[in-house]
Amino acid sequence: MRSVYRVLLSFSLVVMNAAIPTAWAAGPVVRAERVAPDVWFVQGEAAMGSSANRNFVSNAGFVVTGEGVVVIDALGSPELGDELVAEIRRVTQEPIRWVVVTHYHADHVYGLQSLQAAGARVLGHPAARDYLGSETAQRRLATSREELFPFVDETTRLVAPDVWMDGEETVLRLGRREIVVRHGGPAHTPEDLVVLVRDAGVLFAGDLVFRGRIPYVGNADSRKWIASLDALIAWRPTVVVPGHGPASTAPVVDLALTRDYLAHLRRTMGEAARNLEPFDEAYAKADWSRFESLPLFRAANRMNAYNTYLLMEQEAVK
Numbered sequence: 001m002r003s004v005y006r007v008l009l010s011f012s013l014v015v016m017n018a019a020i021p022t023a024w025a026a027g028p029v030v031r032a033e034r035v036a037p038d039v040w041f042v043q044g045e046a047a048m049g050s051s052a053n054r055n056f057v058s059n060a061g062f063v064v065t066g067e068g069v070v071v072i073d074a075l076g077s078p079e080l081g082d083e084l085v086a087e088i089r090r091v092t093q094e095p096i097r098w099v100v101v102t103h104y105h106a107d108h109v110y111g112l113q114s115l116q117a118a119g120a121r122v123l124g125h126p127a128a129r130d131y132l133g134s135e136t137a138q139r140r141l142a143t144s145r146e147e148l149f150p151f152v153d154e155t156t157r158l159v160a161p162d163v164w165m166d167g168e169e170t171v172l173r174l175g176r177r178e179i180v181v182r183h184g185g186p187a188h189t190p191e192d193l194v195v196l197v198r199d200a201g202v203l204f205a206g207d208l209v210f211r212g213r214i215p216y217v218g219n220a221d222s223r224k225w226i227a228s229l230d231a232l233i234a235w236r237p238t239v240v241v242p243g244h245g246p247a248s249t250a251p252v253v254d255l256a257l258t259r260d261y262l263a264h265l266r267r268t269m270g271e272a273a274r275n276l277e278p279f280d281e282a283y284a285k286a287d288w289s290r291f292e293s294l295p296l297f298r299a300a301n302r303m304n305a306y307n308t309y310l311l312m313e314q315e316a317v318k
């Protein structure tokens with residue numbers, strides 16, 4: 001069934017090819033970039049997930065240790081997961097030992113089954129248990145099977161961790177490297193994990209950090225998220241790989257976008273919630289000029305503001 005749709009889809013892309021540039025028609029390509037010796041990442045598009053971009057809208061990374069590979073996140077479909085494995089194989093033949101899940105959002109986890117099939121054990125934080133057992137997760141998968149078809153379909157599964165992290169920090173000691181996996185949540189999600197490759201000073205920050213686009217706030221606890229960002233800055237990494245957008249070699253400056261955006265949402269919506277001002281009025285009157293030219297502003301800002309307004313109402317009554 002899937003292959004029939006694939007043929008149809010590629011046929012329609014061929015037809016469209018006559019009028020549009022090839023790069024767009026082919027969609028973004030999973031291509032590993034080196035950020036430090038034996039530390040790599042792949043960068044998704046700054047866009048909403050769709051069949052046109054194959055849900056390649058988030059980043060993933062991998063670290064070669066001399067005794068195996070540790071992967072961070074699995075991308076947004078089994079096919080992208082396979083392509084990530086292929087990119088790893090272009091760099092090294094070492095076994096793929098682990099895949100660390102920074103959080104259970106669709107664009108980071110629908111490729112897990114491919115990594116698991118390639119031999120990786122899935123490591124996640126126990127705070128993901130609630131989401132994994134929830135109706136919301138099942139509904140989200142059902143929606144994705146429609147919206148992201150044929151890249152996410154009935155064979156795509158939500159893969160739970162093989163190993164649940166015990167405590168707030170785990171150190172994976174493999175070969176010449178120490179890879180520190182630390183609970184960074186609750187921030188963007190309850191289960192956020194961040195991964196530090198200690199010798200290289202490379203920090204994989206998951207969705208605690210967005211670059212080059214408006215962050216996705218969802219049901220996040222933005223107060224704790226800001227505190228977690230401050231903790232990351234205090235770690236003084238040399239390179240930060242965000243969950244979305246390019247890697248940063250100037251973390252203090254580059255982490256500021258996410259931090260300032262969250263603080264701005266909290267300030268404007270907090271004032272409105274305290275003054276019992278209706279959301280629509282508060283939204284219309286807020287100054288968005290610093291953020292409105294960023295990709296996904298139109299798609300995400302109003303919902304982020306509304307979620308923050310609700311959060312600030314709750315915080316106000318506490």
Ligand SMILES: [Zn+2]
Nearest residue numbers: 058105207243
């Ligand atoms: Zn994400």
